[in-house]
Amino acid sequence: MNKDQVKGKVEEVKGKIKEAAGVILDDEAMEVEGNVQKNIGKTQEGLGNLKEDIKKAL
Numbered sequence: 001m002n003k004d005q006v007k008g009k010v011e012e013v014k015g016k017i018k019e020a021a022g023v024i025l026d027d028e029a030m031e032v033e034g035n036v037q038k039n040i041g042k043t044q045e046g047l048g049n050l051k052e053d054i055k056k057a058l
Helices: 003-024 028-057
Strands: none
Touching: 003 028
């Protein structure tokens, strides 16, 4: 597991929490911000996965 995978997962979880808080508090801006943060985390984690796959292939 590399740092991109870890950081990505952390951002994804933070985004999910923020998104849920936005829903609970009826704060659409917070909900959207959480959704964006969640997707950025997923992308970063995917980049980390790709790096690991390349490392294993070499």
